[in-house]
Amino acid sequence: MAHGSKLITDMKRSDCIKALYPELADRLVVTIMGACAQELYDLGDRDNFFYLQHAMGLASSIGLGLASSLPNQKVVVLDGDGSVLMNLGTLATLARYRPPNLTHIIFDNGSLLSTGGFASHTTSGITDLAAIARGAGCPKVFAADNNYQFLEACAEAFDSNEMCTIVAKVEAVGPDHFGMDIALPENAFRLKRYIKSITNYELRITN
Amino acid sequence: MTVSRDNSLAVYRGIKAAGVKSISALPETWLVYLLQLAEDDPDVHLIEVAKEEEAIGIAAGAYLAGQPHLLLMQNHGFLAAINGIVSLAMSYRIPLCMLIALRGHWGEPYPWHTQGGIHTEPVLRALGIPFEYARDPAKVGLQIKQALTFAQSSLSPVALLLDRELMED
Numbered sequence: 001m002a003h004g005s006k007l008i009t010d011m012k013r014s015d016c017i018k019a020l021y022p023e024l025a026d027r028l029v030v031t032i033m034g035a036c037a038q039e040l041y042d043l044g045d046r047d048n049f050f051y052l053q054h055a056m057g058l059a060s061s062i063g064l065g066l067a068s069s070l071p072n073q074k075v076v077v078l079d080g081d082g083s084v085l086m087n088l089g090t091l092a093t094l095a096r097y098r099p100p101n102l103t104h105i106i107f108d109n110g111s112l113l114s115t116g117g118f119a120s121h122t123t124s125g126i127t128d129l130a131a132i133a134r135g136a137g138c139p140k141v142f143a144a145d146n147n148y149q150f151l152e153a154c155a156e157a158f159d160s161n162e163m164c165t166i167v168a169k170v171e172a173v174g175p176d177h178f179g180m181d182i183a184l185p186e187n188a189f190r191l192k193r194y195i196k197s198i199t200n201y202e203l204r205i206t207n
Numbered sequence: 208m209t210v211s212r213d214n215s216l217a218v219y220r221g222i223k224a225a226g227v228k229s230i231s232a233l234p235e236t237w238l239v240y241l242l243q244l245a246e247d248d249p250d251v252h253l254i255e256v257a258k259e260e261e262a263i264g265i266a267a268g269a270y271l272a273g274q275p276h277l278l279l280m281q282n283h284g285f286l287a288a289i290n291g292i293v294s295l296a297m298s299y300r301i302p303l304c305m306l307i308a309l310r311g312h313w314g315e316p317y318p319w320h321t322q323g324g325i326h327t328e329p330v331l332r333a334l335g336i337p338f339e340y341a342r343d344p345a346k347v348g349l350q351i352k353q354a355l356t357f358a359q360s361s362l363s364p365v366a367l368l369l370d371r372e373l374m375e376d
Contacts, residue, residue: 065268
């Protein structure tokens with residue numbers, strides 16, 4: 001096990017994403033880099049998935065931009081403790097604008113797993129991301145420590161008319177391989193085209 | 208020093224004429240009238256951020272959603288947003304149309320702005336971000352329109368630097 005991680009949970013992020021996967025078919029999905037992106041990709045890449053391979057902390061900001069621009073679409077952000085800790089201000093911005101069509105899922109493995117497994121500030125419960133999200137003013141925050149709580153929170157979030165934040169405590173384990181056959185610009189072009197196809201918007205190039 | 212209300216209105220008219228539908232911003236003194244205009248405009252969706260790097264993500268989301276988006280920030284905010292600009296916008300070919308208040312340059316009385324002002328243009332050059340200075344209220348509208356057009360066609364970040372001559376009376 002990666003050093004420093006002492007979370008008491010038997011929940012795996014890969015199991016959470018697997019359980020969620022069928023529900024992601026018609027939602028716009030933004031995921032953070034590394035293990036989380038790989039686990040989603042391995043279940044089956046889709047045109048409505050955006051893998052933020054770097055720029056840690058900005059997945060939720062992209063989600064906010066998408067959700068507030070497309071009020072009729074459902075947006076899901078798959079985030080992580082390391083990424084959220086890099087951009088804690090995002091929780092306050094999300095709380096302020098709280099797009100009701102956004103579900104923000106933070107997988108908290110207490111570890112910077114994809115970059116060497118160093119302990120993050122959430123290890124051993126030192127920092128409580130759900131409490132921070134509540135304190136930031138996020139309207140509906142769930143803390144899930146097991147698969148049942150996670151699925152219950154997701155079901156409620158997907159049905160909710162409010163922005164929901166789910167902090168899921170998961171084990172610090174990831175896939176045994178990395179590699180995705182999609183170039184970064186291709187991913188952006190593809191998502192833009194997908195959104196265009198479902199919303200029929202016309203981009204106004206000003207000239 | 209007073210912020211120019213008339214020239215702020217000229218800038219905002221330019222933003223509107225360019226077809227911008229959403230704006231992300233962090234409040235700053237030179238942008239005060241612009242932000243008030245945006246807040247009061249029912250046709251523009253304004254998101255104020257806690258730190259400018261967030262706005263790079265929000266701009267990316269708006270772009271992918273097909274919404275013409277503009278970022279308003281101070282140059283120190285631009286400096287704070289660089290990893291987002293490089294790792295998100297440049298890596299994924301996301302256009303950014305950034306209007307940047309150029310504090311700390313010619314005529315700057317406040318010491319705390321000066322280093323950011325001195326280093327803004329060299330950093331823009333180092334990053335290969337096309338930029339222009341906006342000094343003339345009669346021309347700024349066209350400059351904004353051209354900045355947005357160029358960002359969208361080049362799929363790159365572009366910057367229009369709002370100069371003291373324009374922003375102060």
